[in-house]
Amino acid sequence: MNKTELIRAHCKSLKLDGFLQVLEHEDFSATSHDEFLEALLSSQLTLNSERKIKRLTAQAKLKYEDVYLSDIDYGLCPSLKVNQVNQLGECHWVDTNKNVIIIGATGTGKTSLACRFAQEVIAKQQSVMFYRLSHLLLELVAADKEGELMKLLKKLTRFNVLIIDDWGNALMDKNERHLLFELIEYREQKGALLITSQYPISAWHETFGNETIADSVLDRIVHNSHRINLKGESIRKLLAERE
Structure with a gap:
């Protein structure tokens, strides 16, 4: 094995695929050692970043993965x-x-917009997790029954942004609202929330069925939030009319 082959073998062993891309596709015979080293490191950093973004995107489980702020119509x-x-x-x-709350009727693009913001967060190499509220409540209830609630709360708090889609679509029972309160309180000042809802904030109290818990939860969410109110016709309807 000659020196070049040995270097490539070391790169493979150390998983320095960015180095290999440079070694296999560029000619640095006329460059300085500093320029050569910078090219190797830059290639590896770019590759590491691309891999992390890919991993964060898969982990987020977004409802829509291929949407971005740049393609908003x-x-x-x-x-x-x-x-x-x-x-x-x-x-x-x-x-x-801080939190972002997106309010709008069905079809106005709430979830799509939430996923677009999520892509911006991921592009900055920060973590996101997407849930419909109903599925989040199911996980909280199951974890509570299995004695794993604290483990789940810690897991959910590790994400920089927790997306809760379709907030307020169903009334919560006593246990569900208690568990949601636990999650919101546990995450407070540890991460951001991105919430979508068909209903105005003034109507959110009704879904809790308990004024005290509703006040406690909403105080932690609403007063620390940016709000977007989407109005107009269904985007699906407008797109259909364009065809």
Whole structure:
């Protein structure tokens, strides 16, 4: 094995695939050692970043994976403010553990917009997890019955952003609202929430069936949030009319 083959073998052993890409496709015979080293490191960092983003995207379990802020058709979303979208797309709200609440009727693009923001978060190599509220409640109840609630709360708190889709679509029983309160309280100031709902915030109390717990949960969510109100016709209907 000559020196070049030995170097490539070492790169494979150390999983330095970025180094291998440079060694196999570039000619650095006329460059300095510093330039050669910078090219190797830059290639590896780029590859590591791409892999992490791919892993974070798979882990997030987004309802829509191939949607981005850059491809929003504002003609279909007349109530959506470009400046607000761009500002939230910078993800400062994630760094400061604030929340985003997206309100709108069925078909106005709430979930799609949430997934677009999620992609911006992931592009910054921060973690996201997507849940429909009904599925999240099922997991909380199951974990509680199995004595694994704290384990699940810790897991959910590790995500920089927890998306809760379809908030308020069903009344919660006593145990469900207690468990949701536990989650919201446990995550407070440890991570951001991104919530979508068909219902205005003023109607959220009804889904809890308990004024005290509703006040406690909503106080932790609403007063620390950015809000987007989507209005207008169903995007699906508008797209169908275009065809």
